[in-house]
Amino acid sequence: MSDNTIETLRARLASGETTAREVVTASLDAAGRLNGTLNAFLEIDREGAAARAAEVRGGALAGVPVAVKDNICVKGLQTSCGSRILGDYEPPYTATAAERLIAAGAVVTGKTNCDEFAMGSSNENSAFGAVRNPWDTERVPGGSSGGSAVAVAARVVPVALGSDTGGSVRQPAALCGVVGLKPTYGRVSRYGLVAFGSSLDQIGTFTLSARDAATVLQVISGRDPADATTADVEVPDYAAHLTGDVKGARLGVPRALFGEGLDAEVRAVVERAIEVFRDLGAEVVDVELPHARYAIAVYYIIATAEASSNLARYDGVRYGFRAEEAPELRSMYRRTREEGFGAEVKRRVMLGTYVLSSGYYDAYYLKAQQVRSLIKADFAKAFESCDAIITPTSPTTAFRLGEKTDDPLAMYLNDIYTVTANLAGIPGVSVPVGLSREGLPVGMQLLARHWDEATMLRLADAYERAAPFTDRPRVCATAG
Amino acid sequence: MPITEEDVKKIAQLAHMELSDEELRVLAPQMAAIVEYVEQLKELDTSRVEPATGGLTGEGGRSDSSREDAVRPSLGQQLALEEAPDPAHGHFRVPKVL
Numbered sequence: 413m414s415d416n417t418i419e420t421l422r423a424r425l426a427s428g429e430t431t432a433r434e435v436v437t438a439s440l441d442a443a444g445r446l447n448g449t450l451n452a453f454l455e456i457d458r459e460g461a462a463a464r465a466a467e468v469r470g471g472a473l474a475g476v477p478v479a480v481k482d483n484i485c486v487k488g489l490q491t492s493c494g495s496r497i498l499g500d501y502e503p504p505y506t507a508t509a510a511e512r513l514i515a516a517g518a519v520v521t522g523k524t525n526c527d528e529f530a531m532g533s534s535n536e537n538s539a540f541g542a543v544r545n546p547w548d549t550e551r552v553p554g555g556s557s558g559g560s561a562v563a564v565a566a567r568v569v570p571v572a573l574g575s576d577t578g579g580s581v582r583q584p585a586a587l588c589g590v591v592g593l594k595p596t597y598g599r600v601s602r603y604g605l606v607a608f609g610s611s612l613d614q615i616g617t618f619t620l621s622a623r624d625a626a627t628v629l630q631v632i633s634g635r636d637p638a639d640a641t642t643a644d645v646e647v648p649d650y651a652a653h654l655t656g657d658v659k660g661a662r663l664g665v666p667r668a669l670f671g672e673g674l675d676a677e678v679r680a681v682v683e684r685a686i687e688v689f690r691d692l693g694a695e696v697v698d699v700e701l702p703h704a705r706y707a708i709a710v711y712y713i714i715a716t717a718e719a720s721s722n723l724a725r726y727d728g729v730r731y732g733f734r735a736e737e738a739p740e741l742r743s744m745y746r747r748t749r750e751e752g753f754g755a756e757v758k759r760r761v762m763l764g765t766y767v768l769s770s771g772y773y774d775a776y777y778l779k780a781q782q783v784r785s786l787i788k789a790d791f792a793k794a795f796e797s798c799d800a801i802i803t804p805t806s807p808t809t810a811f812r813l814g815e816k817t818d819d820p821l822a823m824y825l826n827d828i829y830t831v832t833a834n835l836a837g838i839p840g841v842s843v844p845v846g847l848s849r850e851g852l853p854v855g856m857q858l859l860a861r862h863w864d865e866a867t868m869l870r871l872a873d874a875y876e877r878a879a880p881f882t883d884r885p886r887v888c889a890t891a892g
Numbered sequence: 893m894p895i896t897e898e899d900v901k902k903i904a905q906l907a908h909m910e911l912s913d914e915e916l917r918v919l920a921p922q923m924a925a926i927v928e929y930v931e932q933l934k935e936l937d938t939s940r941v942e943p944a945t946g947g948l949t950g951e952g953g954r955s956d957s958s959r960e961d962a963v964r965p966s967l968g969q970q971l972a973l974e975e976a977p978d979p980a981h982g983h984f985r986v987p988k989v990l
Binding site: 501502504596597598635637640642643644645703706708709710712713720724727728729730731732733734738739740741742743744745746747749750753755758759761762763765766767769775776778779780781782783784785786788820821824835837862863 | 895899900903904906907908909910911912915919922923925926927929930931932933934936938941942943944945949955956959967971972974975976977978984986987988989990
């Protein structure tokens with residue numbers, strides 16, 4: 413746990429053992445060296461990052477190398493969203509979350525691979541090739557923020573940003589054995605995040621510990637005039653909440669979600685993690701989320717509807733790819749989108765167009781928003797009797813590349829434990845809690861009330877202190 | 893309701909998507925399966941349920957999203973055109989419309 417965390421790095425920098433420039437150069441070297449194997453980075457900013465590292469002064473993240481998912485804009489670097497339709501597009505501005513990291517002294521070393529427009533649970537939907545899981549390179553890292561998860565898991569960077577629309581931070585974090593946090597909807601600005609499902613999207617973090625997640629969340633949280641969905645809610649001092657004390661905390665376990673479809677080993681490892689909390693003095697209570705089993709259906713209506721609207725802007729006029737030799741405007745739009753988008757994006761844009769089309773709106777979109785209300789109400793009720801809810805993050809460990817690519821519905825069902833948090837707008841974090849017999853990481857998910865990331869992080873940190881996850885992936889930048 | 897290749901063609905037009913015959917053949921049954929799956933929502937009586945308004949919480953909904961109505965610099969013509977596939981004379985050029 414102690415290797416390559418922000419905490420360790422800060423201590424090494426403070427003692428003069430190393431310099432920001434050395435740290436960033438080592439990170440860039442590792443990124444380049446491992447990319448042939450892992451394909452985690454779409455762009456590595458060798459010269460730029462090394463130069464900026466030399467100029468780092470102070471801040472909570474002074475000299476910390478950071479990787480940014482390639483759907484979050486950083487000026488001077490590409491933003492492809494893993495899509496041919498954007499390709500090497502360079503945005504003219506930097507996303508607020510990335511800007512805040514930079515202002516705190518972090519150095520962006522590169523942009524990470526992801527499922528095209530963040531649509532996927534395996535990272536196989538990138539137009540620039542699949543990302544490999546460092547625990548077993550024949551397996552997927554999860555998605556859609558697979559490159560960011562892998563960059564942290566393989567100790568290339570201590571911190572990476574991702575985006576989470578239905579689990580795209582938490583699920584790859586679980587499959588790669590790192591901490592992945594999705595904040596409350598409205599906690600972190602999405603200005604500069606390429607929109608997918610606007611009522612669901614939230615920027616999240618990958619780190620090696622809950623304490624590091626707290627440090628990064630502290631920096632990126634808070635109101636931003638450029639994103640009207642960011643709320644005027646106080647940002648607490650997260651580090652101050654990491655007391656290690658969870659005595660009396662009430663943890664809700666939705667037993668009904670621990671049955672069908674859940675891998676027996678994942679279940680056993682998460683059950684053991686629940687026992688760790690019990691041993692620490694937390695109270696474990698049963699809770700019910702009766703509408704959770706409808707969450708995937710609700711999610712794939714709302715997310716695709718919003719995506720079909722958000723992705724209408726890619727038409728070959730203002731930026732990105734344009735199909736050649738179209739005789740007139742409409743055929744230029746159609747050919748550009750046909751050639752520029754991959755299969756999963758087309759599938760979702762088509763589904764979204766269908767559920768919003770004339771005559772179907774009430775049956776699908778309106779219905780889904782109503783069931784979304786029921787899911788929100790389930791959580792409100794559950795949080796009357798507990799402070800946080802525990803579930804597995806993903807029903808299985810990392811699956812093999814190609815295993816689910818022919819069956820989109822089977823792929824969507826991977827998101828069963830994660831989508832509810834996006835639908836309800838609550839925060840969630842995935843924490844590595846053990847390995848399967850095959851040596852693949854298992855993630856435990858903690859969910860908390862709106863704006864209560866502090867409780868979630870306190871629990872996650874207490875768990876890490878009691879049962880540290882010390883295993884490292886086979887492909888790793890730093891030696892044991 | 894089953895989704896046919898004809899339906900998929902119509903949806904493709906609405907979505908400004910030109911799909912190949914092969915894509916139509918693959919997409920139609922996939923979309924039909926997904927739509928069949930999401931139709932399980934019909935078993936719930938939601939006649940008295942208010943639809944959710946996005947991901948916003950009460951606090952988010954109350955946050956003041958207005959700002960001072962002040963003139964601020966925008967991207968500017970040059971920068972806005974920098975990534976255009978076919979800029980011409982300070983404009984976005986497109987193929988003929990008619």
